[in-house]
Amino acid sequence: MKNDWLEKNTFHYSEFNDLDRLVDEKRKKNLKISLCLPTLNEEKTIAKEILIMKSELMTRYPILDEIVVVDSGSTDKTREVARAFGADVYEAKDILPDLENFKGKGENLWKALYVTEGDIIVYLDADIKNIHYRFAYALIAPLLFYDNVKYVKAFYDRPIAIGKNKFRPTGGGRVTELVIRPLFSLYFPELTQILQPLSGEYAGSREVFEAIPFPIGYGVETSMILDIYEKWGLDVIAQVDLDKRIHRNQDTRALGKMAFVIMMTFINRQKKLGLIELKNDLFREMIQYNLVRDEYQSDIFKIEGHERPPIIEIPEYRHKFNKN
Amino acid sequence: MDNYLDKLPDFVNTVKSIQETIITNIVLIGQIPSPTFKEKRRTQVMMERLAEFQVDECSTDGYRNPIGIIRGTSESKPPIFVVANLDTVFARDVDHYYTIKENSITGAGILDNSLAVGVLVSMPEIFRTLNLRFESDIVLAGVIQSIGKGNLRGIRHLLKTWHTPIRGAVCIESSGLGRFNYYTDGMIRCELECNISTVDGWEYKFKPNAILVINEVINQIQKLRLPQKPRSRVIFGKTSAGFKHGMIAYDAMLGFEIQSDSDRMVKSIFNDIKDIIDGISHEYEVDLKLKTISSLNAARLKFNHPLVKSTVAVMKKLEIEPISAPSESEISIFLAKKIPAVTLGVTRGENHHQVNAKVEIEPISKGITQIIGVMMAIDKGVCDEKRLA
Ligand SMILES: Nc1nc2c(ncn2[C@@H]2O[C@H](COP(=O)(O)OP(=O)(O)OP(=O)(O)O)[C@@H](O)[C@H]2O)c(=O)[nH]1
Ligand SMILES: [Mg+2]
Numbered sequence: 072m073k074n075d076w077l078e079k080n081t082f083h084y085s086e087f088n089d090l091d092r093l094v095d096e097k098r099k100k101n102l103k104i105s106l107c108l109p110t111l112n113e114e115k116t117i118a119k120e121i122l123i124m125k126s127e128l129m130t131r132y133p134i135l136d137e138i139v140v141v142d143s144g145s146t147d148k149t150r151e152v153a154r155a156f157g158a159d160v161y162e163a164k165d166i167l168p169d170l171e172n173f174k175g176k177g178e179n180l181w182k183a184l185y186v187t188e189g190d191i192i193v194y195l196d197a198d199i200k201n202i203h204y205r206f207a208y209a210l211i212a213p214l215l216f217y218d219n220v221k222y223v224k225a226f227y228d229r230p231i232a233i234g235k236n237k238f239r240p241t242g243g244g245r246v247t248e249l250v251i252r253p254l255f256s257l258y259f260p261e262l263t264q265i266l267q268p269l270s271g272e273y274a275g276s277r278e279v280f281e282a283i284p285f286p287i288g289y290g291v292e293t294s295m296i297l298d299i300y301e302k303w304g305l306d307v308i309a310q311v312d313l314d315k316r317i318h319r320n321q322d323t324r325a326l327g328k329m330a331f332v333i334m335m336t337f338i339n340r341q342k343k344l345g346l347i348e349l350k351n352d353l354f355r356e357m358i359q360y361n362l363v364r365d366e367y368q369s370d371i372f373k374i375e376g377h378e379r380p381p382i383i384e385i386p387e388y389r390h391k392f393n394k395n
Numbered sequence: 396m397d398n399y400l401d402k403l404p405d406f407v408n409t410v411k412s413i414q415e416t417i418i419t420n421i422v423l424i425g426q427i428p429s430p431t432f433k434e435k436r437r438t439q440v441m442m443e444r445l446a447e448f449q450v451d452e453c454s455t456d457g458y459r460n461p462i463g464i465i466r467g468t469s470e471s472k473p474p475i476f477v478v479a480n481l482d483t484v485f486a487r488d489v490d491h492y493y494t495i496k497e498n499s500i501t502g503a504g505i506l507d508n509s510l511a512v513g514v515l516v517s518m519p520e521i522f523r524t525l526n527l528r529f530e531s532d533i534v535l536a537g538v539i540q541s542i543g544k545g546n547l548r549g550i551r552h553l554l555k556t557w558h559t560p561i562r563g564a565v566c567i568e569s570s571g572l573g574r575f576n577y578y579t580d581g582m583i584r585c586e587l588e589c590n591i592s593t594v595d596g597w598e599y600k601f602k603p604n605a606i607l608v609i610n611e612v613i614n615q616i617q618k619l620r621l622p623q624k625p626r627s628r629v630i631f632g633k634t635s636a637g638f639k640h641g642m643i644a645y646d647a648m649l650g651f652e653i654q655s656d657s658d659r660m661v662k663s664i665f666n667d668i669k670d671i672i673d674g675i676s677h678e679y680e681v682d683l684k685l686k687t688i689s690s691l692n693a694a695r696l697k698f699n700h701p702l703v704k705s706t707v708a709v710m711k712k713l714e715i716e717p718i719s720a721p722s723e724s725e726i727s728i729f730l731a732k733k734i735p736a737v738t739l740g741v742t743r744g745e746n747h748h749q750v751n752a753k754v755e756i757e758p759i760s761k762g763i764t765q766i767i768g769v770m771m772a773i774d775k776g777v778c779d780e781k782r783l784a
Pocket of ligand 1: 108109110111112113142143174175176179195196197198271318319320321
């Protein structure tokens with residue numbers, strides 16, 4: 072396997088700390104940039120993300136043109152708070168309301184394509200406790216400075232060997248290391264160079280995002296990488312070390328569900344690409360057991376596995392963006 | 396002379412217009428843990444932000460206090476200092492991530508004193524937005540090793556090694572919009588330790604209990620006659636003792652402060668307490684160690700000092716009710732060096748010294764404007780003539 076991609080297309084955020092240069096480049100290329108934050112009950116962190124991005128990347132350095140929150144029907148004050156801090160706030164179900172309604176992060180990312188204006192779109196999870204504006208500008212920068220790059224993915228914690236005999240593991244989460252990395256190693260060894268394929272922070276050009284399907288739930292990151300790789304090759308992808316990201320720690324059961332969705336997405340993609348044949352359709356239920364008193368009871372988590380088509384295929388979208 | 400006062404109410408709105416940037420600074424700096432003696436990382440971030448906001452000079456002094464300087468228009472006027480302490484009481488492993496809501500910021504250290512540091516760093520941007528130039532250089536100093544065992548070391552070193560005159564100073568505290576400190580009591584902070592040998596012994600017929608020994612010390616200190624004038628008191632502020640419920644305590648600690656507006660009285664009470672302790676140590680045959688952790692001399696601006704009058708005028712103009720009390724903090728060190736100085740609070744808060752400390756966002760712009768008003772007063776010369784009493 073060649074792994075020169077890792078050398079060539081991996082950056083550290085500090086390479087892009089000169090924000091005046093970014094502003095210049097953006098102006099030269101005459102691009103609009105949108106930041107999208109998908110939310111579900113994130114009242115604790117959303118205000119901070121909006122406020123810091125707005126201060127640093129709108130008021131002080133004109134890099135972002137808009138901050139858009141797409142919410143999955145939060146029952147806390149997420150939407151209210153986000154609005155108070157100046158973001159454009161939508162509920163996912165109100166965007167393209169004639170379509171059947173689904174709930175999930177992927178759904179929000181997809182619908183954001185319809186309401187945002189940007190030529191570049193930055194997606195950041197809304198639950199980042201140590202949010203810093205580098206999370207946005209460092210993902211945008213490679214898109215501005217390298218013409219081959221169309222999609223930029225975040226990874227965290229310096230992973231590369233330091234000194235002669237010292238090394239650190241690359242610090243993907245458990246689902247990455249136990250599910251995605253083995254699958255990639257088995258089927259697409261080149262893709263293992265993407266150190267944290269599940270990170271929720273990435274940026275890309277509209278042409279890329281509008282041309283790929285979006286699973287509505289947890290599978291969205293995996294499918295995005297596979298589709299972009301398949302359509303345009305690894306060279307349009309770059310990754311940026313954003314240092315640390317503080318994350319709540321999920322328990323193993325929750326990770327199990329996540330792993331289930333990701334494997335399902337992966338296998339379905341394989342099948343679609345003609346890489347494997349399945350004798351039967353996959354089952355759509357993740358089954359976990361609880362011991363209740365003296366009895367084992369199953370706890371079933373059902374996944375419909377819905378997927379949105381490339382949004383360019385939606386007439387309203389083509390109309391709005393004059394793509395006929 | 397009055398016309399700068401008239402500008403202040405409008406300033407509040409202008410300051411509010413860059414509130415997002417001020418809060419960003421508060422968050423980016425405040426989320427970096429900075430326990431006393433371990434302020435290095437926060438120092439770095441503070442310097443980065445100062446450089447980002449293009450102060451004319453940005454460096455650390457010989458003691459590693461981070462300092463930014465904005466050059467004034469006059470070559471001859473001494474500088475005005477604005478300071479806030481960088482250290483907090485929270486250890487590095489405490490969660491320092493802040494939560495922002497519509498009218499509040501919550502998180503460890505925000506009240507003491509992270510909000511103030513964020514405000515300090517925002518000053519260059521605030522001056523730019525207000526179109527404000529000062530005659531004096533403005534020295535923005537984050538001072539390390541201030542609270543508790545830090546004992547104001549940062550500010551002491553900064554002022555000891557600053558060799559040219561200083562025109563005046565404003566110390567910023569996050570909490571207590573309306574607080575107005577301009578005098579400081581004489582103070583000695585002590586820790587008394589009682590240790591009883593744990594070697595099973597023949598020395599004692601009845602083994603003394605460290606808690607009871609300390610209790611006796613407290614009782615006798617309370618019997619001391621303290622004068623109303625000079626106003627004096629002893630505060631018992633901290634204690635810990637023992638190991639478990641069913642066992643005599645072998646060790647005990649008592650932390651207390653002697654405060655008075657007369658240094659002589661502080662000294663004299665300290666001597667009385669020392670006598671009490673020597674007596675009890677002898678009587679109970681226990682080891683009592685009295686340590687002085689820190690001390691301050693009494694110092695003050697007179698209530699009719701022009702800086703005091705101007706500060707009150709600024710606060711009144713902004714409809715802030717001034718509340719004065721003695722303060723042992725950075726101003727003590729300025730005042731001891733005969734540099735006119737006041738401490739002002741930026742906003743209102745609750746849950747002091749707790750990890751869920753919370754500040755209100757709304758008053759911040761007024762709190763900042765008041766600081767700027769006082770700086771303008773100093774720049775107009777209110778500290779130049781009268782020396783301290
Ligand atoms: N789980 C979930 N997240 C959503 C949904 N809609 C929007 N989101 C947002 O999507 C982002 C990522 O969701 P998380 O649940 O944090 O998913 P994750 O980052 O993979 O998992 P964590 O380890 O819990 O952080 C957050 O900003 C959510 O608020 C939804 O329907 N379900
Ligand atoms: Mg998350």
